[in-house]
Amino acid sequence: MTSQTPLSFDQARFNMIEQQIRPWEVLDAQVLELLARVRREDFVPAAHKALAFADMELPLTQPAVDGQAMLAPRVEARLLQDLAIQPTDKVLEIGAGSGFMAALLASQAQRVVSLEIDPDLARTARENLQKAGLTNADVRVADAAANNFAACGAEAPWNVILLSGSVAEVPPALLALLAPGGRLAAIVGHEPVMRATFVTRTGDASYVTAQPWDTVAPRLRNFPEPSRFQF
Structure with missing residues (x-):
């Protein structure tokens, strides 16, 4: 490799x-x-640095582990744009990966808490964010989905929740952690077609959902997988 x-x-x-x-x-x-x-x-594993700007997902582990990948740059960029992060926003990210999305979020938001299920990835993400000089992003080791998303609720409500991976459906327990006017972004569905899904909390139990574009992304680990069987 050159x-x-x-x-x-x-x-x-x-x-x-x-x-x-x-x-x-x-x-x-x-x-x-x-x-x-x-x-x-600076957030791409050394083995894939030459592909840092390629239009593809990049494995974060050697050997590659299913679901542990950086999203394609265009997907990260579109999610960031459509969330319209504000300087006063407190953001929860699920799936820190290498810390790159947390770096983008922290550059716009007041504070970011990013949960990562893999301890080695969490450590790498922390180091990457530190090297980038970002002090308002906190990476924590946690299984976000465990105990009905208990790890996500400690500092709720959140202005923004971003799932940096795909899920079968948006868990209602996460929507309940949004502040009024808060918004959640996730890639929802099953291959070969998933939808970028944005949910905005408009009231105590009122939400507005938009699905403006299609993409696919690796699954976040341990999120509920409802049965796809239908009569």
Whole structure:
């Protein structure tokens, strides 16, 4: 594998933004500036650094473990844009991975708590965020889905909840942790077609759901898998 210079990383980052992300209707100037500034290559495992800006998911472990992958850059960018993070937002992420999405979120939000089920990945994510100089993102080892999402509720309510992976359905227990006006983003459904799903809490028990685009993503571990059998 050939090594890449900082200049070639800069060119690859520019190409990623112009050729993958803009064509996916990510046009928010703040999001595009953030993607140009946060060094994605610093969050990619060393074995895959040359593919840091490729239009694909990247395994986070060697050997690869099902579900443990960085999402494709265009999916990360579109999720970030559509969540419209505000400087006062308190954000919960489920699935820290390498910490890259937490870095993007923390660059826009007041505070981010990111839960990661794999202790080794959590440690790596913490180190990556520290090297990036981000002090408002806290990575914790937890099985987010355990005990009816108990680990997610300690600091609720949240302004934003992001599931950095796919689920069969949005768990109602997570929606209950949203503040009024809060929004949850998840990739919902089953292969070959899943929907990016955004749920906004509009009242005590009122929610509005939008599913503006299709994609696929690895499953988050231990989330409920309801039966797909229908009469």
